[in-house]
Amino acid sequence: MNRKIGAAESPVAGLLLAAGGGRRLGGRAKALLPAGPDGRPLVERAAGALLGAGCAPVHVVLGAAEDAVRAGARLSGCVAVSNPDWESGMGSSLRAGLASLEPTPAAAAVVLLVDQPHVGPAAVARLAAAYTAGGAGLAAAAYDGVRGHPVLLGRRHWPGAAAGATGDRGARDVLARAADRGELTLVECGDVAAPDDVDTPADLALLDEAWAGWH
Template sequence: MQPPPPGPVALLLAAGAGRRLGLGPKALLPYRGRPLVEHALGVLRAGGCARAVVVLGAGAAEVAARADLGGCTVVRNPDWASGMGSSLRAGLAALDSVAPGAPAALVGLVDTPGVTPAAVARLLDAQRAGAELAAAAYGGRRGHPVLIGARYWAEAAAGAVGDAGARELLRAHAAELALVECGDVAVPDDVDTAEAWAAWSGARP
């Protein structure tokens, strides 16, 4: 029997310094007893991503030393301070060599602890049903994670400038974008302030 074709690869962007938080690199924020980057990787894997690439930037050496990143490919982004776009470019540039044959990348952010395996699984289901561009939606509004088909990787990288990430790509291909409602199984909040982090780390399950 032929082995099944490879599925989408998880691409976790975890390079931010968390300057507004003032608590060090976001990847190392303590969440449920472990660094936040471990939680985010665990969600992507539990949702069905067998392969994972994580992009580090701020404090990359410390993150690699303190977090368990076993089983995934680590890409270091020396230009992380220029914004999330550079991390998306760095991650996408690595995919052809580290995840050959992947039909899509499922892009997640380290600072969205409310994203769940169920949300990831819904996006993977959409890809299996034929979607090449998909995004989790919350009450009909686009959020994360985002699934980008391989044929869009070059275009996504070209439009990833500053903190824009995949925004330009999704805007240009709005007619092809599948919005996958996840508001019943996940929370879209990103953690950018000390108050937001306190709410997540102390008050939310």
């Protein structure tokens, strides 16, 4: 059986995957999409979810339009990580991000995707608490019981996650195997977040309401 836990704040590391080139968005880098009432870059907002939850350190993996992101986004308090292989898919960003965290003392990392505008600090904090309060080595956000993102990876699972991260596959295989063994903690986040992601032009409407309901 999958375990379920409640909410608390946690200082585990945050890892934001923000290198995507927005292929289905006409090549618009997702990190630079304007979000929220003031139109700040999406990467800035997503990094704020990790920082606001108390994650430390917070590493942000960049790829598409990296120079523009570094110049235009306020990422104070974060470490920017370059992924020159970003065009090969999300897996390369996960590998780059986990490798960048290896020298840090982080015992676990919450991995957040940049294109989830309705995931805020409250949901991230619940994932972090899966490690600090619940002792979970692997956890995933759930929405009405359905597994989604973000996810939490304990350090001992980083090598396995990196090994399976190819193309657009991230930690999916590691999480699926853990779920099959009943070793994946599901953290219900449907009351404070939503799993919507921005993939197509029709999804851009999600950015107009981003963070209006952050808890």
